[in-house]
Amino acid sequence: MTPVLSVLVHNKPGVLNRITALFMRKGFNIQSLTVCITENPEISRMTIVMSDMDEAALEQVIKQLHKQIDVLKVTDLTDQAMVARELALIRVNSPIAERAVIHSLIEPFRANIVDVGRETVTVQVTGDAEKIDALIALLRPYGIRELARTGLTALPREAAAGADAKRAGEAQVLHI
Amino acid sequence: MPGISKPADDEMLSRTGETGALWMKGADMVVEALRREQVEVIFGYPGGAVLPLYDALYQCGIRHVLTRHEQGAIHAAEGYARVTGKPGVVIATSGPGATNLVTGLADAMMDSIPLVAITGQVAKTVIGTDAFQETSIIGISTPITKHNYQIRHASEIPKVFKEAFHIANSGRKGPVLIDIPKDVSGEEAWFTYDDPPQLPGYQPTVVPHHMQIRKLMHGLQHAKRPVILAGAGVLHARATDKLLAFVEKYQLPVVQTLLGLGGFPASHPLCLGMGGMHGSAAANKALYETDFLINLGARFDDRLTGKLEHFAPNAMVAHIDIDPAEIGKNVPTDIPVVGDVGEALEMMLGIDVPPPDAAAWREELLRVKRELPFWWVQDGPAIKPQRLIAEIARITKGDVIVTTDVGQHQMWAAQFFPLNQPDRWVTSGGLGTMGFGLPAAIGAHFGHPDKQVVAILGDAGFQMTLQELAVIGEHQLPIKVVIVNNSALGMVRQWQELFHGERYSESLLPWQPDFVKLGEAYRIPSMRVERDDELTSALEAFLGQPGPGLLECVVDPNENVYPMVAPGTGIHQMVGVKP
Numbered sequence: 001m002t003p004v005l006s007v008l009v010h011n012k013p014g015v016l017n018r019i020t021a022l023f024m025r026k027g028f029n030i031q032s033l034t035v036c037i038t039e040n041p042e043i044s045r046m047t048i049v050m051s052d053m054d055e056a057a058l059e060q061v062i063k064q065l066h067k068q069i070d071v072l073k074v075t076d077l078t079d080q081a082m083v084a085r086e087l088a089l090i091r092v093n094s095p096i097a098e099r100a101v102i103h104s105l106i107e108p109f110r111a112n113i114v115d116v117g118r119e120t121v122t123v124q125v126t127g128d129a130e131k132i133d134a135l136i137a138l139l140r141p142y143g144i145r146e147l148a149r150t151g152l153t154a155l156p157r158e159a160a161a162g163a164d165a166k167r168a169g170e171a172q173v174l175h176i
Numbered sequence: 177m178p179g180i181s182k183p184a185d186d187e188m189l190s191r192t193g194e195t196g197a198l199w200m201k202g203a204d205m206v207v208e209a210l211r212r213e214q215v216e217v218i219f220g221y222p223g224g225a226v227l228p229l230y231d232a233l234y235q236c237g238i239r240h241v242l243t244r245h246e247q248g249a250i251h252a253a254e255g256y257a258r259v260t261g262k263p264g265v266v267i268a269t270s271g272p273g274a275t276n277l278v279t280g281l282a283d284a285m286m287d288s289i290p291l292v293a294i295t296g297q298v299a300k301t302v303i304g305t306d307a308f309q310e311t312s313i314i315g316i317s318t319p320i321t322k323h324n325y326q327i328r329h330a331s332e333i334p335k336v337f338k339e340a341f342h343i344a345n346s347g348r349k350g351p352v353l354i355d356i357p358k359d360v361s362g363e364e365a366w367f368t369y370d371d372p373p374q375l376p377g378y379q380p381t382v383v384p385h386h387m388q389i390r391k392l393m394h395g396l397q398h399a400k401r402p403v404i405l406a407g408a409g410v411l412h413a414r415a416t417d418k419l420l421a422f423v424e425k426y427q428l429p430v431v432q433t434l435l436g437l438g439g440f441p442a443s444h445p446l447c448l449g450m451g452g453m454h455g456s457a458a459a460n461k462a463l464y465e466t467d468f469l470i471n472l473g474a475r476f477d478d479r480l481t482g483k484l485e486h487f488a489p490n491a492m493v494a495h496i497d498i499d500p501a502e503i504g505k506n507v508p509t510d511i512p513v514v515g516d517v518g519e520a521l522e523m524m525l526g527i528d529v530p531p532p533d534a535a536a537w538r539e540e541l542l543r544v545k546r547e548l549p550f551w552w553v554q555d556g557p558a559i560k561p562q563r564l565i566a567e568i569a570r571i572t573k574g575d576v577i578v579t580t581d582v583g584q585h586q587m588w589a590a591q592f593f594p595l596n597q598p599d600r601w602v603t604s605g606g607l608g609t610m611g612f613g614l615p616a617a618i619g620a621h622f623g624h625p626d627k628q629v630v631a632i633l634g635d636a637g638f639q640m641t642l643q644e645l646a647v648i649g650e651h652q653l654p655i656k657v658v659i660v661n662n663s664a665l666g667m668v669r670q671w672q673e674l675f676h677g678e679r680y681s682e683s684l685l686p687w688q689p690d691f692v693k694l695g696e697a698y699r700i701p702s703m704r705v706e707r708d709d710e711l712t713s714a715l716e717a718f719l720g721q722p723g724p725g726l727l728e729c730v731v732d733p734n735e736n737v738y739p740m741v742a743p744g745t746g747i748h749q750m751v752g753v754k755p
Contacts, residue, residue, distance in 0.1 A: 009377075010377070014314060014318075014326075017315065017318060018318055021318045021319050022319075024319075025319045056504065059504065060501065060504075060505060063500050063501035064501055066500070066501075067499070067501055068377070069322075069323045069343065069375060069377050069378045070377055071377050072376055072377045
């Protein structure tokens with residue numbers, strides 16, 4: 001299980017440090033982490049993708065996050081319908097002669113070329129992690145010069161909204 | 177809100193008249209906030225970055241105790257908090273002053289002790305420039321505080337102090353640090369202290385869910401081998417009377433944690449004493465064989481549980497804790513109850529169920545308690561440390577506050593000093609901080625100045641913070657310092673004897689200072705006792721004198737703490753349950 005958590009936090013200095021310090025001291029490993037402001041400028045959303053872990057460990061992560069005074073809400077998106085997207089910029093070798101091939105490769109991915117040079121083009125692609133992995137695999141034979149990925153950001157789908165991770169103190173039976 | 181400018185005199189008067197708000201300097205605001213929080217005593221140590229704050233404290237009416245090291249100040253604040261239930265307050269300067277608080281913050285975090293620690297910081301204008309005595313105490317203290325703040329403008333002071341005291345002393349209690357840059361002390365702003373703290377991300381659950389309490393009571397009524405594990409949560413909730421009422425109503429045996437001692441009277445027939453690594457045979461038997469365990473505010477620490485697979489293997493576990501993250505963390509829990517132990521006990525007392533049919537179980541445990549008490553063998557003229565503790569308890573009738581350091585003497589104190597009341601036991605549990613006991617005794621004294629305090633210390637731990645003898649000497653505090661001198665780091669030596677082939681690597685202290693002369697240097701009446709046949713009369717003279725005292729007790733260096741659950745084994749695999 002690769003857990004995905006969406007965490008609303010106060011948008012103020014030091015909060016990111018509190019969260020990462022918590023993960024470090026509890027020995028939890030983060031695969032990706034994005035932090036962005038929300039519709040409310042006083043609140044940021046962190047989308048955290050964790051390394052594989054069992055349910056008991058994930059429950060401990062969520063509880064520890066709730067203990068942070070700057071954490072307002074934790075939503076466990078792992079088993080929920082969610083919209084999850086990542087953006088990647090891929091600078092790939094592309095001599096002028098082969099450029100048409102690159103175009104035809106990226107087109108089904110609805111990716112764009114956002115920078116053009118003599119030797120390379122830079123491709124921008126958005127989607128879930130598998131889609132981006134697939135495009136990277138296709139482009140690799142041409143020689144990827146540089147690669148930047150944003151990590152996942154996510155929201156629950158409307159039908160699933162409201163299925164928040166249980167807040168501290170709510171009655172719940174633990175199955176461990 | 178930097179740049180708040182001073183209002184005109186008439187505007188100031190009218191706002192003060194209408195709202196009670198006061199126009200003040202930052203340093204004065206800190207003192208005013210402490211006053212509004214009814215702080216009686218501050219433990220601290222001045223320095224460059226807190227000069228403006230100490231100027232405001234000068235003759236302000238709140239007592240300040242000058243320790244001789246910031247670590248002493250924070251352990252004193254912990255001692256004060258442990259015996260009063262109120263937050264301890266400590267002040268240190270920036271840089272080394274702040275870093276010297278680190279051990280105390282970590283200790284308070286582990287044992288849920290409410291503290292408000294105030295540190296100076298270099299001026300905002302030079303933060304980040306490696307200025308003189310600059311350190312990022314916010315970065316350093318984040319993992320070892322419940323929360324921390326750096327104040328950016330004096331106008332934030334009232335809100336931050338209000339929140340800090342609220343966070344420190346509610347929910348699962350703990351230390352909160354407030355870092356104040358030096359220039360903030362001189363800034364001026366409005367001070368109001370009436371608004372309740374606004375903390376949407378901090379809403380601890382105090383009242384448990386009634387369905388969970390019902391489940392618990394239902395489980396209890398069908399239990400055959402029920403037992404209560406009483407932790408420090410009972411003391412934090414000030415729920416000792418409710419625990420006693422509940423135990424007597426259902427006649428349940430009680431096991432205590434190290435930090436839970438005093439939460440249930442040791443003299444009560446149903447008290448089995450401390451469980452765990454050096455717990456009683458009866459307590460560990462109860463924890464191993466129980467079929468229904470009610471954990472009241474304990475966190476199933478590894479020193480209590482031993483190897484987890486052998487801990488209460490056949491029990492339904494109900495766990496009441498104000499911190500939901502503790503429930504299910506170490507021990508699988510069938511009935512989780514999030515809330516204050518006192519509130520939970522009150523609800524449990526409000527539901528009448530038939531008492532469990534557990535007479536045979538009770539009798540069995542009480543037989544083990546009778547037949548396998550904590551023990552020692554008097555086999556020569558040397559003083560046995562266990563008898564030393566038992567004699568202190570007998571002579572004082574247990575009516576003192578006991579503080580300890582960490583190690584063998586701490587375990588003997590837990591085993592042989594019967595604690596019948598709350599707020600009498602001050603020890604470092606989770607972090608196991610050597611050097612804790614002496615400064616903690618000073619703090620405990622200021623919490624209860626009318627009570628005698630006995631600091632039971634090891635010879636090694638004492639030497640970690642012995643500079644605080646100066647505070648005892650200076651104020652002639654009625655603190656009795658007992659040094660249990662076995663010329664070793666006793667617990668390290670014991671483990672090396674048992675698990676490292678008697679290779680005593682760096683654990684023996686054959687060279688010691690003259691403790692009597694040391695005490696006398698601090699103008700504390702001091703004496704030494706070395707023979708068992710002189711122990712009682714020496715203790716009677718020592719404990720009977722008014723004011724401070726230091727007694728060096730040279731004890732048998734070969735004594736080990738038993739019974740013992742060896743590391744990595746289960747609590748049913750105790751060794752040394754009898755001579």
